[in-house]
Amino acid sequence: MPTAPKPKPAIFHLAYPIKDKEATRTFYRDILGCHQGREAPTWIDFDFFGHQLSFHLKPESFATPDPTNQVDGKDVPVRHFGAVLPWNEWHALRDRLIEAGTEFVIKPYIRFKGETGEQATMFFLDPSGNALEFKSFKDPSQIFAA
Template identity: 60%
Template sequence: MPSPFHLAIPVDDVQRARIFYRDTLELAEGRSTDEWVDFDFFGHQLVIHYKPKEESATIHHNEVDGKHVPVPHFGVVLDWEHFQVFADKLRAKNIQFVIEPYIRFKGQVGEQATMFFYDPCGNALEFKSFKDMSQLFAK
């Protein structure tokens, strides 16, 4: 595995976000205070940090593959089987997808599964998987 990344994201409700990342996404919790919580995000360090909600926050989307992809977003690339199992778990937990799990570029270079959804504080997440992981950066 490459070096783990560290990502800190804003949440306007630490407890609600903590429950989502710990219980819905089933991430192991690390250190925490009342204002932030560390999570093991598939081997990476994700930290939710309290930040008051901004009244003028706007949601932006870019058109990708005929779908409205939220910007910004973050996530990880899972192996093919893990992606399918994870998607099924999320469906069973009634996640409201922005983009339902589906396959892009089927039978082509870069064939991948992808899905998008928001956490309870409005952070967009994308999880994806490549049929052939060696094509992660293929053109």
């Protein structure tokens, strides 16, 4: 009897507003290294670390500031997205962002150093002001550790 094909992991789809399609294209393609997918006059897609990220031109979405919450004494944007990268890839991205002159909302740092859930994290904004968090776990098995 043939073996059933192994199910593929779920790929998430996330759609966010943007102010400027060309600035978004440059940032996600050239700075973050995301492959561009389809586009139309009012939207553009990217392969965001294996997931589908769609941006829609909607500058009026940015009329009010986004809320924050205190985490580790830092103002963390409540609405944010990002990716959990392997340790070395996170550090390489951090270095690329610093070299590109990125202004961090929360500068790269290590949380829970030497404890369960030790992780590298950083927050920054894309050209439209959408908050991104990239993190990496020293021990990936602790991503969902309580």
